[in-house]
Amino acid sequence: MIETKSKGQSDPSETRTCILETRQLKVYAGKQVLLQGIDLGISEGEVFGLIGPSGAGKSTLLRCLNRLIDLDQGLRVEGAVLFHGQSVRGRAMDVDELRVRVGMLFQQPVVFPLSILKNVIFGVRHQRKIARRDRLLVAEKALREAALWQEVKDRLQTPALKLSVGQQQRLCLARTLAMEPEIILMDEPTSALDPKSTQAIDDLIMELKKKRTIVLVTHHLNQARRLCDRVAFISAKSGEGGRIACMGETETVMSRTDLAELSDFVGCEQGVTCCES
Amino acid sequence: MRRCIDRLFVLATAACLLFALGVISFIVGVIVWRGFGALSWQFLTDQIRSAGAAGGIFYNIVGTLILLATALIVCVPLATGLALMHGVYLKKQRSRERLWLFLSVLNGVPSILFGLFGLMVFVKFFAWGKSWLAGGVLLGLMILPTVAVALLERIKTLPRPYIEAAAGLGLSDSQRVWSVVLPQSVGGLVTGLLLGLARAAGETAPIMFTATIFAGANIPTGIKESPVLSLPYHIFVLAQDSFDPAAAENLWGSALVLLGLVLLLSLLALPARLNFHEEAEK
Ligand SMILES: Nc1ncnc2c1ncn2[C@@H]1O[C@H](COP(=O)(O)OP(=O)(O)OP(=O)(O)O)[C@@H](O)[C@H]1O
Numbered sequence: 001m002i003e004t005k006s007k008g009q010s011d012p013s014e015t016r017t018c019i020l021e022t023r024q025l026k027v028y029a030g031k032q033v034l035l036q037g038i039d040l041g042i043s044e045g046e047v048f049g050l051i052g053p054s055g056a057g058k059s060t061l062l063r064c065l066n067r068l069i070d071l072d073q074g075l076r077v078e079g080a081v082l083f084h085g086q087s088v089r090g091r092a093m094d095v096d097e098l099r100v101r102v103g104m105l106f107q108q109p110v111v112f113p114l115s116i117l118k119n120v121i122f123g124v125r126h127q128r129k130i131a132r133r134d135r136l137l138v139a140e141k142a143l144r145e146a147a148l149w150q151e152v153k154d155r156l157q158t159p160a161l162k163l164s165v166g167q168q169q170r171l172c173l174a175r176t177l178a179m180e181p182e183i184i185l186m187d188e189p190t191s192a193l194d195p196k197s198t199q200a201i202d203d204l205i206m207e208l209k210k211k212r213t214i215v216l217v218t219h220h221l222n223q224a225r226r227l228c229d230r231v232a233f234i235s236a237k238s239g240e241g242g243r244i245a246c247m248g249e250t251e252t253v254m255s256r257t258d259l260a261e262l263s264d265f266v267g268c269e270q271g272v273t274c275c276e277s
Numbered sequence: 278m279r280r281c282i283d284r285l286f287v288l289a290t291a292a293c294l295l296f297a298l299g300v301i302s303f304i305v306g307v308i309v310w311r312g313f314g315a316l317s318w319q320f321l322t323d324q325i326r327s328a329g330a331a332g333g334i335f336y337n338i339v340g341t342l343i344l345l346a347t348a349l350i351v352c353v354p355l356a357t358g359l360a361l362m363h364g365v366y367l368k369k370q371r372s373r374e375r376l377w378l379f380l381s382v383l384n385g386v387p388s389i390l391f392g393l394f395g396l397m398v399f400v401k402f403f404a405w406g407k408s409w410l411a412g413g414v415l416l417g418l419m420i421l422p423t424v425a426v427a428l429l430e431r432i433k434t435l436p437r438p439y440i441e442a443a444a445g446l447g448l449s450d451s452q453r454v455w456s457v458v459l460p461q462s463v464g465g466l467v468t469g470l471l472l473g474l475a476r477a478a479g480e481t482a483p484i485m486f487t488a489t490i491f492a493g494a495n496i497p498t499g500i501k502e503s504p505v506l507s508l509p510y511h512i513f514v515l516a517q518d519s520f521d522p523a524a525a526e527n528l529w530g531s532a533l534v535l536l537g538l539v540l541l542l543s544l545l546a547l548p549a550r551l552n553f554h555e556e557a558e559k
């Protein structure tokens with residue numbers, strides 16, 4: 001792994017506290033290696049981007065961070081993930097509590113076949129008792145934060161499946177925000193969306209980063225440039241499993257030309273060359 | 278040549294279909310034709326008189342419904358538990374396969390053996406004598422595989438993103454079961470139950486030694502020595518012992534009522550099967 005240090009400015013990860021950290025994180029599926037020795041630290045209040053070719057293991061890495069990977073039988077995880085310095089796989093860690101504090105947004109919006117209101121409070125009502133009359137307040141706050149309130153305030157009781165996909169994704173974000181997570185993991189949250197909805201989510205991320213930490217997996221380098229403070233480029237040579245090829249401040253990483261895989265990837269996006277991976 | 282084989286195949290399939298339809302319509306036809314004459318308001322609401330030659334089958338219908346209701350109450354929690362074990366809690370493939378094997382074996386047990394088991398355990402060992410409870414429990418156990426499998430098949434097809442999204446929101450295993458797994462798969466439970474109950478309604482073997490008598494019972498008031506009348510046993514006895522033509526008519530009438538009950542349960546299962554998804558989206 002090569003850590004790129006920016007020359008002039010100080011590295012933000014040094015000044016801020018590290019909230020989520022992985023140490024030599026490895027994931028195996030039987031004999032196959034999916035991730036080989038990932039080390040990264042995510043500081044409080046930043047937007048941390050994960051970029052890399054398809055199949056490199058970005059989603060797998062993300063799912064390690066809130067232990068959603070436990071749901072996959074047959075995957076073996078080694079190494080450590082530290083949340084506030086405490087191992088997430090230790091005995092003292094309540095996994096459900098962890099997933100409340102480290103929320104997740106998926107590539108495809110997953111709304112339940114319930115009303116909009118019930119979807120928003122779907123998670124939070126399990127986390128703490130909410131009186132019936134407070135439900136609206138909780139939902140309103142989350143929906144406002146997800147910039148969806150204006151569009152749905154008159155039809156909270158209608159089925160959430162009637163919403164457009166872009167709205168559904170913001171609904172999912174509202175559902176996660178209602179839990180008041182410290183970190184939100186986003187796995188290509190805009191890849192199923194049209195440009196306008198993508199823009200809405202992008203704006204939201206800019207807004208959210210004032211209060212929360214975000215880990216963003218994205219295929220769009222422009223999105224990474226706009227939103228991320230730092231990025232890690234994950235690459236996988238065939239059959240070897242993903243590793244961090246390069247990590248640092250966004251511009252510094254993007255402008256590196258000495259890494260063949262990275263410049264392939266970046267060039268590919270800009271239509272300069274086309275990579276084979 | 279290939280055309281020819283295709284044609285033959287279609288013909289053969291059509292013949293099978295016609296044969297099956299023919300047999301079913303013959304049975305239904307005979308029962309309706311012979312039984313329709315017996316049907317009357319009085320037949321449905323009067324109690325049995327002069328060994329089935331007169332009177333009606335009111336308490337037989339009630340008895341069968343009591344047995345079915347008991348079976349339902351016994352079966353629902355057991356089937357739900359087994360299906361959840363299979364779909365949620367058992368993490369090892371091996372243990373899931375064992376559970377599956379157990380259900381297959383249970384499904385293959387002949388119903389007469391359920392009857393003998395009930396005779397030994399409930400009637401003799403618990404000393405209940407003939408009791409509606411024994412019969413209901415046995416019928417519930419007998420349809421357990423049908424219901425559990427219907428439910429667990431539905432659980433298997435649950436969209437995985439639902440489970441992951443719920444887990445991602447910090448819902449524990451049991452919270453996920455209550456707010457995602459069960460609401461999304463209850464259609465499977467209903468389908469399995471109605472099909473299972475339709476089968477249980479007509480079973481004679483499990484209840485003939487354990488729960489039902491031919492005459493002289495009405496609504497049970499206790500557990501011990503409190504048998505009920507029932508439709509299938511009524512038909513069984515009348516068919517075996519009666520040479521009285523009046524009894525024969527009542528026999529066909531009872532058969533028609535039983536057929537109606539079974540048909541009703543099967544038909545109820547149909548919309549539960551088809552409409553489930555729309556319902557969930559309301
Ligand atoms: N449960 C599993 N069992 C075996 N292999 C798996 C499992 N889950 C993921 N993989 C493999 O791990 C590799 C990384 O997958 P992952 O989904 O993390 O990639 P990704 O970087 O997110 O790709 P994309 O950009 O297409 O989403 C893939 O080769 C995939 O086939």
Ligand SMILES: [Mg+2]
Pocket residue numbers: 058059060187
């Ligand atoms: Mg992915």
